[in-house]
Structure formats: structure tokens, C-alpha cells
Amino acid sequence: LYVQKITKAKGTILLACVGSVELFDNDKEFTLRNFISPGDVGEGISNYLVENYKEKPLTILYINNTFGESYARTVLKYSSDKGIQIRQVIAYDDVSNYRDVIVKSNLTSDDIMYIAGVGKSIGVLIKQLREQGYDGVILGDPNLPNNSALAVAGDVMDNVFFLDIDKPNTEEYNNFVKTYHTRYQSYPDNFAIIAYATCGYLLDLANKNNTLSTKEIMKIANSGYVFHSIIGDISVVNNEFVFPTKITNVK
Secondary structure: OHHHHHHHHHOOOEEEOOOOHHHHHOOOOOEEEOOOOHHHHHHHHHHHHHHHOOOOOEEEEEEOOHHHHHHHHHHHHHHHHOOOOEEEEEEEOOOOOOHHHHHHHOOOOOOEEEEEOOOHHHHHHHHHHHHOOOOOOEEEOOOOOOHHHHHHHOOOOOOEEEEEEOOOOOHHHHHHHHHHHHHHOOOOOHHHHHHHHHHHHHHHHHHHOOOOOHHHHHHHHOOOOOEEEOOEEEEEEOOEEEOOEEEEEOO
């Protein structure tokens, strides 16, 4: 929120990566979320549950901060609205041992779990869940498959799914990946892919409408402007980028 106040005062567009719900309940005149929103995560996760696990109870674990709480809240709302049984919602702190949280949850392998977390903690939690005998389905958002979490979790990511950017098998996208790998010696993660797509959107909008006015750019963006990016058509609704998404298995 502090950065948001500064960018608003300067009339500068803030591309907010991830960002809690509260950031967009605030004065968002010059703020654009350039990541999959909590609402889109709630919609995607709940649809997947209805299609595949309608009769199974859902446990939600979320990291105890505004980010985790906002994502957990939206998954809870969308799932409840669609008739999914919510077994429990549990907050956890970013620590090195989650045994107490796991014991408290009293999970069975018939339970479905959604984890809203960040960084390494997601991998540690999943690894310890598996070590404690839980082998049920784990769901996450685009923050789940980060490099530090995957490195910690190792080979226990079977039966783990997340809402991902739907990456097309097109020459345009494949060339982007090759160019990125040649330049940086690594493959682009979701943050890099989305940053490339959204910056392309803003440049295309400014060029085609011959404007550098940030107020005008925000107005046009929210009026339904569509840009064909490397991941397909993207647009802005209520200051939030909308991307093509799908549920993907980590493995």
C-alpha cells in the first residue's frame, strides 16, 4: 500500500505482482495486477473441485499474512458457493516445522487440500505432509511451483496440482522460451512469462493509441482492450489482467 500511494502521487502505473485483495480494494487508479488474481484462482480451483471431487471435503491451509488470507478467502467463497464441503480452514506461520499444523488438521487421504503459501514454505509443508502419511490430492495456485519449493519437496509432488498459465504450443511461445533460455540459461517461470506478456500489452496499447498518458492508458485498458501476447489474448477487467489458465499437475 505504501508503494501504491507513491505511484499514485506520481501518476505512475504500478504493475502489482500477486498482491493481496486489499491492494485492489484500495485506491487502485494507477494499479494493475499482472498476475492471476485471487478471484481467478478461486474460480479455477472451485471448478476443478466440482468437476473431479464434488463429494470430497476440502481443507484449506494458508500462510498467516494478508496474501495467504486473501487467496484462502476467495477459494473458500467460490468453493462454498458451488456446494463443496469445507472441512476446515487453518492458518500457518512461515516456520521450518509444520508438525503441529499437520496434526491439528487430522487429515485423511480422502480429504482434498488447498494450500495458499509462498516460496520455500510450500515445499516444506508438502514434504512434511507426505512424511506424516497424507497422500491425498493437494491443490495450489500459480505460486506453488516456485523453484525453492520444488527443490525442498523433491520427489513428493505426485498428486499435486495448481492453477497455471495456459502456455500454448505455438511457434511464437516456443521461440520466446528458446530466446529466454539462450539469454539467461534458465527457463522462464510464470512471473517472467506474465511480465513479458503484460509489458507487451501496455506497449501495444500506448503505440496503437498514440498516448503516453497513464490516465488514458488505464482508461483504455479497462475499456476492454485486447492484446495478442505470447500466451494468447489477454485483457484487463477492473484493473486486473485476465489470462488463459488451466489446472496442471506439478509432475
